[in-house]
Amino acid sequence: MNISDAIAALDPKHGIHVDGRGTGADRTFTVQDPATTLDLAEVADAGPAEATAAVDAAARAFPGWAAQTPRARAELLRRAFDAMIAETDLLAGLIVAENGKSQADARAEVAYAAEFFRWYGEEAVRSEGDYAVAPASGTRTIVTHRPVGVAALVTPWNFPAAMATRKIAPALAAGCTVVLKPAAETPLTAIAIARILHDVGVPDGVVNVVPTTDAAGVVTTWLEDQRVRKISFTGSTEVGRRLLRQAADRVLNSSMELGGNAAFVVTADADVEAAVAGAMVAKFRGGGQACTAANRLYVHADVADRFVGLLGAEVEALRVGPGADADAQVGPLISARAVDGIRALVEEAVAAGATVAHRGAQPEQGWFYPPTVLTGVAPDSPILRQEIFGPVAPVVVWDDEESMLAQVNDTEFGLASYVYAGRLQDALRIAERIDAGMIGINRGIVSDPAAPFGGFKQSGLGREGARDGIREFQETQYFSVEWT
Structure with missing residues (x-):
């Protein structure tokens, strides 16, 4: 299948993936090939209404997904890894087309991106906790971790596969459901990944993808929605500062992977x-x-x-x-x-x-x-x-x-x-x-x-990858147990 046929099969005019289904919008935007400047596809252009619908789906799916056993979540993530590797030609072709990478770099990115599903499939069953005797005795302390809830994910164009899976995989392993806004320059890869996750059996509403040119409108809708309990952003430090200011109004759990030098x-x-x-x-x-x-x-x-x-x-x-x-x-x-x-x-x-x-x-x-x-x-x-x-x-x-x-x-x-x-x-x-x-x-x-990705100073907050990555999508909870 050539790349034009592959893009057509994605049906990008219905590329808003909400509650397991592709839907359209009142308008579309154009994705171009940076190597030729030619148009590649018209993609459904979501707005605040579609952003809210994505949260509706994620919020409905959250209780059931959080209640899944770690093993069940792990098996689905492993199947996602296998499916991504099997679809390397498709995904690499999409990255080459919409991002412009060389074929070698694109194929390397697919392998790297898929590895997050395998890694977090393995980590999903290794949830850590603690049990301790209180220093003054008389009680026992039990520490555990629970999913933070619906997570809003915002990814850049430079790694359209890896930046999506680096956030989706730990969120799903932790038991969160997600709404993802990919970059407007490179939405096709994210749409393909959403289809892969649906095809391997990830329940409807667990992963929702909202391509848009109205980034501010969509993300602000999520930040102001009480059901969204997490924002994970990768992009420029300038935009990260603005999102943090917005997140502060709700004291929203925030992870920021920002600029470098x-x-x-x-x-x-x-x-x-x-x-x-x-x-x-x-x-x-x-x-x-x-x-x-x-x-x-x-x-x-x-x-x-x-x-x-x-x-x-x-x-x-x-x-x-x-x-x-x-x-x-x-x-x-x-x-x-x-x-x-x-x-x-x-x-x-x-x-x-x-x-x-x-x-x-x-x-x-x-x-x-x-x-x-x-x-x-x-x-x-x-x-x-x-x-x-x-x-x-x-x-x-x-x-x-x-x-x-x-x-x-x-x-x-x-x-x-x-x-x-x-x-x-x-x-x-x-x-x-x-x-x-x-x-x-x-x-x-x-x-x-398998390593914690993140920086000091204004390069961000939090870490992605490794055990640290799953912690970004969990809340720590402890029980003080009477013990007389």
Whole structure:
């Protein structure tokens, strides 16, 4: 089945998935292929009424789903994992089409996304509690956990499968029901995942998907609904701040995975070839459109020339093109606006003294920006202070560790960073002084469903993945038992 037929089979004009059924709306919005700028699909455009209907369904389904045995929930999550793996071609094709990723990156995302269903299927049956004798005796304390209730999930466009499953899987494992708003740029993958969950037997109303261009209207409807007891958001820090202000009115349980400004540190004794290989992954995977992407490269003066030379050769050799091309390694940016933003950042840096040392290819059609390496970047350059979210690698040369660490930590963000060093002890010593929730040590990837994903400072609140992820969808309850 080609991608056009696959999209048609999803029936996106009825892509609002509520109470186990696809429904339409009074209007639709257009999803475009960023590699060609051509229209892919017309998708039902939900509003507050559809948002409320989704909560109605989730609230009706919640008591029954919460009462399911952990084993029953676990079996359904495992079946969801198997189904996603079986549908890899479909899901990867949708990601390539609406997001623009290369086929290799899209298939890797499907595998990563599916793993959350398997991981939380295993965690669903491992609910922890506690039993203790009160210090003053006379009572016993029993501690348990219960699902928080209906959870509102808001996901971004850059990982349309993984960001959905990273929230849906722990919520379902905990016994919550969910309403999901995917990004308007990439709703098709979320619609497909909803269909998969329905087909494996997840009860109607447990998972509801509401695509929309009225993000504020839909999410505000959820935040103001007394039946919604949880908001889990992944996106920009700016939007996260606004949602937190709204959530404060109801003291709503909130998880926020927000922006990043990851540093990539290379020491004088690092394995330079390995560091370059890691930088290629940390910076250019997904075209650099990831919150964990290496945003600033701090390379020791002793190895800077060699590092930049090797990195530049790799960047110039990157095959840039549409994900439909099996040989493409780097796809387009998500929109024309994103391209304009990256171009302005680079021009500003060059005007301030930076040099475009190496540059890759740029196709004539589509929303592409050429992979770029900047050198001569001043430590106080604006390009180092904001999330680039594109295939641009600014290199800063350092020779004093204290000064370098001060620069690395001089940011409001603290999501991820990377350290390459010859001695593991040195890498860990530097990593322990970096204000970030996740540090890659001699590797260019930090994400793992079995590890707690999240950051410090204004990069968010809470954690996703690991045991921490299921706790985000649970309330702790204890019983004080008379014991005389």
